Amino acid sequence: MLLIYCPYCEEERSELEFRQAGDAHIARPTNMTEMTDEEFEAFFFLRDNVKGLTFERWRHLNGCGRFFNAARDTVSDKFLTTYKAGLPKPDLSTLRPATEATVETYEATESDAK
């Protein structure tokens, strides 16, 4: 069970109090009705599902109730940082630790065995 730092409560709390809420930094366009089908598709349906660093929204549902953003590594499951809703993406270079611990994966073991 993860600990998540809530930028509003200013402390780490148990994952049990939070809910994930999808990708971050996808602003709802103000010109909704003028969007082409392709633009709407890109806005609403298409997501990258990245392996590695991802920006996502969380809600401190059973806490302060605030939605906030997080930079998280989908491989290690680690939160690199969390920040208040509405703030810009943090600088990537400051997020990554200098030496990234490699995570043992099945693929890695397999390729090693070959």
Added chain:
Amino acid sequence: MSGANRIPGAGRLTPAKTARFFFDGKSYAALEGDTVASALLANGVHLVGRSFKYHRPRGIVSAGAEEPNALIGVERDAARKQPNVRATVQDVFDGMKVISQNRWPSLAFDVGAVNNILAPFFAAGFYYKTFMWPKQAWKHVYEPQIRAAAGLGVSPTEDDTDHYSSRYAHCDVLVIGAGVAGLSAALAAAKTGARVIICDEQPEVGGALHYDKSVTIDGQDGFTWAQATAAKLARMENVKVLPRTTAFGYYAQNFVGLNERVTEHLAKPDRKLPRERLWQVRAKRVIIATGAIERHMVFANNDRPGIMLASAARTFLNHFGVAVGKKVGVYTANDSAYEAAFDLKRAGVTIAAIVDSREQPGEGVLTEARSLGIEVLTGHGVVDTGGKLRISSMSVARNGGGAARKIAIDALLMSAGWTPSVHMFSQSRGKVAYDNETQRFLPGTYAQDCLSVGACNGTNDLQATIEESLAAGELMSNASGFTASEKLALQGANAFAWTGGMAGAAEGAGPDTTVKAFIDFQNDVCAKDIRLAVREGMHSIEHIKRFTTNGMATDQGKLSNIHGLAIAAETLGREIPKVGLTTFRAPYTPVTFGTLINHSRGDLFDPTRKTPMHALEEAQGAVFEDVGQWKRAWYYPRAGEDMHQAVNRECKTVRDVAGIFDASTLGKIEVVGPDAAQFLNLIYTNSWDTLKAGRCRYGIMLREDGFVYDDGVVGRMAEDRFHVTTTTGGAARVMNHMEDYLQTEFPHLNVWLTSATEQWAVIAVQGPKAREIIAPLVEGIDLSNEAFPHMSVREGRICGVPTRLFRMSFTGELGFEVNVPADFGPAIWEAIRAEAEPLGACTYGTETMHVLRAEKGYIIVGQDTDGTVTPDDASLGWAVGKKKPDFVGIRGLRRPDLVADGRKQLVGLLTKDPTVVLEEGAQIVADPNQALPMTMIGHVTSAYWSENCGRSIALALVAGGKAKIGQTLYVPMPDKTIAVEVSDMVFFDKEGGRING
């Protein structure tokens, strides 16, 4: 006497404190403090189980949690039975019933042992290659047979009558393991004032001090020091000492699961105490002090009862006072086993010989063996053993071949060296590193804030362990912000420095042999099975593990991992670190389901939510249905009525007179602020600017994709205050949906949301006499049609308490919904009933509510819609504001597919035979005579018998449905095909006049 093999004066148990227990029905004597294993051995019982696959007789191998063989069932009564308990960790209690496993009809004569003779057919991967044909036979013949024959233990068939507890705990330093290393670390940490939790899986702290009698610490006997230290720690406010507590799982961010066995060792446990307690510990820092596990030697027939780890024999002697044999052999590749021989010899046991695979054992142990008159055969191996249900001999030969000498023995102790117990470290996602010099995997790269100390960190020397652990205790406390006022120092000494050890097959079990030299006793895996796996093409250690089952299941490779790896490496012709170690997985040892579930049983499995009027409805005989976590009154049967009759009566009564309905579970959200209307404009398809205070409107909410998400009536209480209602099931997610948009998309709006679902008890009064019923109770509200028209809301009082009174209807009748503060709900419910029942009205439940709304064609979101329905599809296009510049879903609604022809639309269905009620979910076709598979054009979403219409009615989603009104369609069922006519959605009071009373 507590067993013939108990040696007077040996061990730490008290001879006067006796207990009796039963093993397979036979009574045995034991001492308090015995484990089942030590007590059986004291009575000369070595045969305790049959092996998993071959049903070979098996005995006790270890004295701890690493035990692979001695798995037993423990029974208290019919409900309290536990299979697969390790005999080496289960305390004996008076009157205890212990059952051996995996044998039939008896332990000594086991029919399944035929598998041993057929062993050539049961090689590794056997299951994967056999039983593949014929296909049907797997389900009906092979699987049931295999399941009956294989498997360990039998689970109880009755409900567990014990209870289990759980708690979250936080600490600065969690110490896993309370041997020399753990206790030293805990002591140093505790002295700084840090919050410390120290746990150990054994009943008493001490770890290796249980058997190593030669240790002194701080001038005291080691074991005595350990107990005194634990007692000292337990007295400190900032320390929690947890014996009988296994750290079974190490998860992210120093979250560690502990399983405390609270009453399992007691003859008559206080039933108020939980049997086990789950600790969910969040530690700022973790110190891993889990010691090392001795490896067995891999040689031919190394699994006979009486063959055990050298340290285990030493534990049985030095802690339990039990000699494991009268004439004992030792087979080792390591110095430590010598000390077992010395201790036994000094206790009067004959040591037949020490067989050492090495040419050059440590000088110290060799000298001591000579002075005790023990024969040492260096450069030799045990190449076979004899004996049926217990070992009777070992065959010893010089390394490299030559004639074997048979030596009679009744126990054989073995040691191939020590494997640092890196399970917890590995579970923490730390990466182990192979130490070439000592041929061990040791903690390498740390992934979390933890440190390994002592034997699990590869530190052998006692004083070095103490110093490392004290330093770690202090360091980890410093990291949590605590500092020591004084440096701690402890002096430790023990008899010998140990060297040596080997991994893989020993003499006579090498690649050219076919002997059964077991590496994993629990899963019946031999050295040759690993080689076969490699020959069959398994080159990854993870594949080898799964092909052979080595180190799988509850064992998690405690004894077998390193041997299996060494043999795989040798066969592959690669170095051990290149082959890699398999992942250690939680749990370290099995955890009962009871512990994992803990409080979440029965009523506490999930919250059951009841409305304020629930008790009254129950007293009235209501039958309840589950709606999410809510219990809702479903119908109110009167004497002699079944559900159908009750619902028919309720339906008729509401339309003829009136009905009273508990609508409290409807979601309610208070939307407050100067921008409230503007916010609702964005959330709903409707327009809210024009709604005057005191009026209500039915609103539809979409997701951004244009599909209906929820609906409900919204009342404007004031310019800046709306009372929003949602569906019962949608309350929480609608609140989340609205908060999401408000906080992240429309944060500029001055408006706030508050859930008020449970603030209000809601009593719907519906029917021609609704006004007459509530009129005498209401104060301050003119109830006339003119002053209080349909879709209005007023604030006033009812029975003297404040009410938000809604004039609205989900039945098509004149209707009111009385909202009162929840505590007043029961009193108002009773007051309304008292007015209503003399007029002939009745209470009605959710089933009647469903029928009545279907008669009027009112949809239920989630029943008549399924997440792919637009407002137009549901004939609710009128509720979409055509001139609105924006609302959630506005663009989604314009997607090509959502405006295309042929969409499924909600329509009514009338069966040609009016007595036939369709089934909800039934598929609809245009032509019942078409070839299979038929083209389905829709499905039934709601279907009821309507007593008011005198016929069945249904709603359905049908492709191009509105254009098909008047046409005949078909609903094929297994036994018949039902012809239906498509109609509009309103079946009763098509003109809608009744709503005005």
Added chain:
Amino acid sequence: MADLANRTLPLSGFHGGSGAASLSVAAPATRISLRAKPDAVSALSGALGLSLPTKPKTSASANGRHALWLGPDEWLVIDENEADLMAAVALSGVLHSATDISHRNTAILVKGRGADVAVNGGCPQDLSLTAFPVGACSRTVLAKAEIVLLRTAEDAFRVECWRSFAPYVSALLNEAAEDAGN
């Protein structure tokens, strides 16, 4: 019909727990959910007669009235003397939202040397006096229910929950309290 109808309180008469942690149901109180932006805090504080806390996890109490910080713009205000809180804040004259939730919530009082252990039977927060001192408060979870936790003394907590969750919350606390002395 002007007689005030009888109130039926959730968990009426409930008592439970153990020697280590006793449980009882709190007396009825008035409560509002108060929402406002930072610039309204001072006027609202004046209207309520206590200063609304602006630091996470803190509360303010005076004369049986408590204001609990739940979020950056959200407070739970409880008045044990059942004063009309809606009327009080209405006089503040500043932009805010107040919703009466007196009957939505109910409260269970946990008291005794094992009170923290009892609450930790289902609540994952660190309840040591350092991390959760007297006066600390938080919306959090108790197993599968949402609660608002307020520490009223070193050995006492007020556990607020929605009324329909009260049987679950009290039963869970009861089991945990029975084990809290061990």
